[in-house]
Amino acid sequence: MTEHDVHPAGRTDRAADRAADRAADRAVDRAADRADEVGPPPGAGVPQVSAEPLDPEAGLATAEYAIATIAAVGFAGLLIVVLQSDTVRGLLEGIVGQALTV
Incomplete structure (x- = not known):
């Protein structure tokens, strides 16, 4: 190992990469947890049904x-x-x- 392979904090480049990967994974997990808490907007995925009949002149x-x-x-x-x-x-x-x- 050369002096260029050592991270300024004393870790090797591979150790720094693993630490960065873990931090990124945690950030993604937190974002997913927040999305689960919020949930989809009201009415999302529910087709809108109108009680009124379609206008026969619609599109004219x-x-x-x-x-x-x-x-x-x-x-x-x-x-x-x-x-x-x-x-x-x-x-x-x-x-x-x-x-x-x-």
Whole structure:
């Protein structure tokens, strides 16, 4: 054994490692004991049951948003096609040109 193998408190590195392991084990045991004392929160693991019947219209708002979004995407696609046509492009350039010359 060399002088580098001795812990400052006089123990070897292996003895220090074992002591650290025991201290860590005790800390884990204490934490587990505290968790057992506290227990799970009230109602944990118990399914929530409602006495009211399910609403037959539940989820309709989400479906309406989905349909409106699809319609908006379709309208945006149509608008892009129309705005890229030569006729509409000429009209828009004329309007912008008149606005800049005033």
